[in-house]
Amino acid sequence: MTGPAVPLRVAVWTTGNVVRQAVRAIDARADLELVGAYAWSPDKAGVDVGRLCGLDRDLGVPATGDVDELLGRRPDVIVHSPLHVDVAELARLLRAGVDVVTTAELVTGTNLGPDALAELRAAAVEGGATLFGSGMNPGYAQLLAAVSAGISAGVEHVGVSESVDVSQFVGDANFEAMGWGRPRDDAGHAEDVEAGSAVFAEAVELLGRLLGVQLEDIRCEVTFAHATEDVHLPSMVIERDHVAGMDVVWTGHVVDGAGGDREVVAVRQRWLASTRIDPPWTVEHGYLVEVTGDPNLRLRLEIWPTEADLADLTVATMHSIGMRITALPVVNAIPAVHAAAPGIVTYADLPVITSPLRP
Known part of the structure; x- marks a missing residue:
């Protein structure tokens, strides 16, 4: 008889609208453990991610603006959600041996051009890491x-x-x-x-x-x-x-x-x-x-709001639903991406991804 699986260690990159939803999803899963967050703004460094992401409690995970410090927390996977792709940024994370799931306008990577695509593939192979992009x-x-x-x-x-x-x-x-x-x-x-x-x-x-x-x-x-x-x-x-x-x-x-x-x-x-x-x-x-x-x-x-959302159906509520359906495809893909071979993968390379049932 085997014991419970060790949760995958997950960090998030920035604390914007998509990551706010990603953090909620990660926190609700027993197979994922939030261990770090990268924040652009200096005033967010040291602040608990739970507060930065609008939860009603601290998660015991302070944000940092230092990439080396973030990598020092030994994440298995980073949920990466800036608006645009920064190839050098992604390559650094992959070379460090960290899998990356991103919502930053990347699916196959072809649109980045052959040189950038080759750099990301080489970084992934060098670090033994996997890159996956999705959203709704x-x-x-x-x-x-x-x-x-x-x-x-x-x-x-x-x-x-x-x-x-x-x-x-x-x-x-x-x-x-x-x-x-x-x-x-x-x-x-x-x-x-x-x-x-x-x-x-x-x-x-x-x-x-x-x-x-x-x-x-x-x-x-x-x-x-x-x-x-x-x-x-x-x-x-x-x-x-x-x-x-x-x-x-x-x-x-x-x-x-x-x-x-x-x-x-x-x-x-x-x-x-x-x-x-x-x-x-x-x-x-x-x-x-x-x-x-x-x-x-x-x-x-x-896409319909939950009963709780319907009780307070504002533009902000609808916007948060849009961010949720952007975040969940990459959060739910984390276990499959971590198990995949190094390189850039798409849904064509992974088993079917879905949400786990609530315990």
Whole structure:
């Protein structure tokens, strides 16, 4: 008879909105032990992570702004959640022998370029560590789409759409590159959105890998909707005839048997900052998977607040739910990532990831 497994030692990188949710999830699991936190702000150094992350108690884990001190706490895994990828930062952690699960716009790493990708792979091999990136979308949404296709034969196309009202969140930092409120036909706007959403090219690549398809080409098409009147939002005013809706579609293509081009996967983001737009688009208020095969499939994922959240359903509450569904895919992947071979891994390399049942 064996004793209980030793919990994996976990540290978190920064104490922002995603990590606040990650810390709650880690604290609730017997197989994970929080041992450290890195904080950018000097005034957070030495403060207990429980207080920094809004828990009602101390966790006995002070934050630090010293990377060496953090590594000295011997974490097995770091939950890494800055907004953007810092290759040198990630490489340092991997070379130190620490596995990293990140929500920082990384799924396959291809979008970083060949040199950066090679540096991360080399660092992982040198340290015997593993790097995994996910979130709700990109990441978990593509896993959901691929699993959905598993009950259809002769699959020809798989698409997954994020179709949501973002009116309360257009001022968030992750939307900064999208150019909400720019005028109609503003030069270079579509190209800026393509560049700002390029991580979804990695989502297309991931979906192709999960379906066992080698994609020949990945493309992006951006379409805008414009406000039919001035729109007053918490973070900005979008003037009439300025951009208040976006449809951003990343597609993966193969060469068919006749030598022609065929789209086989698609990842779409339809974001509306207002319903007072032209064209009069609507949103699904969730995630939609569509599979063309035998049979055809359509799966809709809606996200509902808990009873506790419904009692205090504010914009802040909805925002925290969004951060929770970003954090949980990487937190739940920690045991599988730690058990994986060194290198950069995706859902295509791991067993199915899910949440443990509450004891």
